[in-house]
Amino acid sequence: MTAQVIFFHGGGERQDYEQDKNLVVSLKEQLGAAYFVHYPFLQNTGSADLGRREQITREILNSQDGVILVGHSLGASMLLACLSEKKIQRKIGGVFLMATPFWTGDEQWVRPFKLQPDFAEKMDPQVPLFFYHCQDDQEVPFVQLSKYRQKLPWAFYRQCSCGGHDFNNDLAIVAHDIKSLKNGAYIQRFSSDY
Structure with a gap:
């Protein structure tokens, strides 16, 4: 049976969706035919739900049990917000978050994004x-990763010395960890220099 992956892009405009397609292509190539990667467009509707929690929730509910969830940048932070705020009746196989902002401040525009x-x-x-x-x-900023480590010490953390915000459009490290779910080979909680 083909495993299902949903990839949630960064930003909220069509150009952000198009840019993150490079990440999706890399992930598909690295995962191979045993995985089906669904890549929905999270539209910026201009409503109070700027965080797109409802859109993300619908995508997860329309998936199969054991779905693997991947998010990049804003998509990663909104996926995390969704999973911590919504009661989603779906078994999730794993969650993979890249370049995840940790939103702070009291500005009105920040509020919809904060955890x-x-x-x-x-x-x-x-x-x-x-x-x-x-x-x-x-x-x-890379320092935001440490904020998640403080809040979620049981999670797994991978730091890369280079790759920028888009990981040089190479998600081999993410694909490796997704594949490791099948055999539980992801025992190292923190690793660096990928």
Whole structure:
């Protein structure tokens, strides 16, 4: 049976979706035919749901049990918000978050993107959760990865010395970890220099 993966892109405009297609292509190539990667467009509707939680929830509910969820940048942070705020009746095989912003501040535009103070308590530690971040990311500062490590110490963390915000459009590291779900070979919780 083909495993299902949903990839949630960064940003919220068509150009962001088109740019992240390079990441999706890399992931598909690395995973191979045993995985089906669904890549929905998360439209910026201009509504109060700027965080796109409802769109993400619908995509997950329309998937099969054991679905693997991947998010990049804003898509990663909104996927994390969705999983910690919504009661989603779907078994999730794993969550893989790349260049994930940790939103802070009280500005009105930031509020829809921020996680709830108790978000970490709402996450299921039985679901494998992976974070990836490049030290030379110019859009989401690398230091934000440490904030997630403080809140979610049981998750898995991969830091890359280079690759920028888009991981040089090479998701071999993510594909490797997704494939490792089948045999539980992801025992190292923190690793660097990929």
